[in-house]
Amino acid sequence: MILPKQGVSKTEITKNLEEFREGDLDWRSGKVFGYVFDPGKEAMEVGKEAYMKFLTENALDFTSFPSLFKFEKEIVEMAVNHLNGGPEGVGNFTNGGTESIILAVKSARDYARVHKPEIKEPEMILPITAHAAFHKAAKYLNVKIVPTMVDSNFRADVAAVKNAITNNTILIVGSAPSYAHGVIDPIAEMAAVALENNLLFHTDGCVGGFMLPFYKKLGEPVPDFDFSIPGVTSISMDLHKYGYTPKGASLVLYKNRDIRKHQIFACSNWTGYTIINNAVLSSRSGGPMAAAYAVLNFLGEDGYLEIARKKIEATRKLVAGVEKHKDLKLMAKPDFCMFSFTSETISVFHLIDEMNSIGWYIQPALSYAHSRHNIHLSINYSNVEWVDALLEDLYKSIEKVRGVKHGEMGEALRKQFEDTDPDSLSDDDIKGLLQMAEIGGSTLPKGMADINEMLNALPAKMRERLLIEYTNGIF
Numbered sequence: 395m396i397l398p399k400q401g402v403s404k405t406e407i408t409k410n411l412e413e414f415r416e417g418d419l420d421w422r423s424g425k426v427f428g429y430v431f432d433p434g435k436e437a438m439e440v441g442k443e444a445y446m447k448f449l450t451e452n453a454l455d456f457t458s459f460p461s462l463f464k465f466e467k468e469i470v471e472m473a474v475n476h477l478n479g480g481p482e483g484v485g486n487f488t489n490g491g492t493e494s495i496i497l498a499v500k501s502a503r504d505y506a507r508v509h510k511p512e513i514k515e516p517e518m519i520l521p522i523t524a525h526a527a528f529h530k531a532a533k534y535l536n537v538k539i540v541p542t543m544v545d546s547n548f549r550a551d552v553a554a555v556k557n558a559i560t561n562n563t564i565l566i567v568g569s570a571p572s573y574a575h576g577v578i579d580p581i582a583e584m585a586a587v588a589l590e591n592n593l594l595f596h597t598d599g600c601v602g603g604f605m606l607p608f609y610k611k612l613g614e615p616v617p618d619f620d621f622s623i624p625g626v627t628s629i630s631m632d633l634h635k636y637g638y639t640p641k642g643a644s645l646v647l648y649k650n651r652d653i654r655k656h657q658i659f660a661c662s663n664w665t666g667y668t669i670i671n672n673a674v675l676s677s678r679s680g681g682p683m684a685a686a687y688a689v690l691n692f693l694g695e696d697g698y699l700e701i702a703r704k705k706i707e708a709t710r711k712l713v714a715g716v717e718k719h720k721d722l723k724l725m726a727k728p729d730f731c732m733f734s735f736t737s738e739t740i741s742v743f744h745l746i747d748e749m750n751s752i753g754w755y756i757q758p759a760l761s762y763a764h765s766r767h768n769i770h771l772s773i774n775y776s777n778v779e780w781v782d783a784l785l786e787d788l789y790k791s792i793e794k795v796r797g798v799k800h801g802e803m804g805e806a807l808r809k810q811f812e813d814t815d816p817d818s819l820s821d822d823d824i825k826g827l828l829q830m831a832e833i834g835g836s837t838l839p840k841g842m843a844d845i846n847e848m849l850n851a852l853p854a855k856m857r858e859r860l861l862i863e864y865t866n867g868i869f
């Protein structure tokens with residue numbers, strides 16, 4: 395593409411936009427179990443309208459746009475109350491869970507620089523089920539990750555966390571829940587370990603933080619995970635997931651200002667305007683804040699309770715449907731509206747492709763440690779009425795893929811690379827692997843089963859190199 399010399403008409407642009415979207419996941423169908431959080435038509439409209447009203451306002455400078463300052467203050471205050479933060483609780487609005495996590499890790503790192511200056515190589519203790527955003531934060535901020543094992547139900551092992559503490563530890567992380575299996579870590583015990591050792595503790599409530607209090611109100615057995623636990627010092631909580639507000643909305647919350655102070659960035663070492671940033675980004679649209687404010691107020695507690703009630707019921711039905719099928723195996727009983735299941739008799743990757751080819755979206759996850767490769771479902775409000783249809787098609791699809799040959803390429807690759815140090819492979823070796831799986835070039839792949847089988851057979855570091863090479867080539 396080159397920039398057109400003369401502008402294109404609005405009609406043509408609208409037509410092009412619609413055409414571009416043709417290959418996208420049809421989330422409006424209610425058959426997409428992931429990525430999109432649809433609160434229903436009316437709430438969606440309320441969010442969109444507020445978003446568009448504040449699309450152009452810039453959160454770069456809260457003194458110039460008191461409206462945005464007010465949105466952020468009110469939303470944070472609501473969130474602190476929601477998570478039992480008490481009068482000392484503070485926080486900020488960010489544009490996503492990853493950003494909230496990066497900021498929480500930065501605050502912990504810089505808090506340690508002041509309070510434990512003897513630490514030169516900071517470490518964060520991370521159960522292997524914690525979200526990849528912590529790995530990103532660690533890379534960006536030069537914090538070492540000390541991974542810890544999880545139990546057979548994929549909950550963090552408290553003894554392993556305790557054993558992982560060193561003189562360099564600055565932060566312990568737990569998830570409520572972790573994305574992959576939808577289970578909540580033993581946050582109270584983990585945070586107690588942090589407190590005993592004078593360490594900060596972060597609860598990643600990106601997916602669950604907002605909804606879990608409603609689950610609790612409905613009588614679900616939700617373990618404590620928030621600021622009601624004395625050792626919890628920060629929480630990430632997304633609004634753009636199960637808060638059902640439009641994307642670009644998350645919160646990072648702190649027990650007090652002493653810790654949060656280390657998140658804020660100010661710069662006067664240049665020739666331009668004064669910079670004070672609460673978040674990673676500087677210029678950013680007021681749209682997500684306004685939309686979050688609007689949807690939260692529009693739905694209110696009753697609206698969210700109703701959504702929670704329906705999702706609890708739908709999750710139960712789906713879990714039961716998986717448990718009763720002889721070819722499927724639930725990975726762990728979930729604490730939330732997300733879970734995963736696997737199979738030892740049929741190819742889960744082909745099952746996913748088959749389901750996705752008939753209009754569903756269900757998500758693959760590769761094996762890692764004792765978590766076998768699996769199918770992940772994030773259950774949403776818009777999915778609720780599709781639960782029976784999903785199970786019906788899932789059972790039919792199992793029969794369709796039952797005879798499909800699988801595992802041979804994976805096995806061959808596993809053998810070929812079991813003694814190979816991923817760092818010893820050249821870029822050309824990596825490109826050769828991509829060609830072998832017939833991926834690369836500049837188009838998106840159609841079926842994913844073979845690609846997933848290949849990735850699944852390789853060690854994590856090699857998977858990462860392949861993905862980077864592929865992505866570097868395709869854009």
Ligand SMILES: Cc1ncc(COP(=O)(O)O)c(C=O)c1O
Nearest residue numbers: 490491492525527572573600601
């Ligand atoms: C538990 C958890 N933490 C963090 C994130 C990252 O959130 P985002 O995609 O908004 O950056 C996710 C995303 O799914 C998540 O499930």
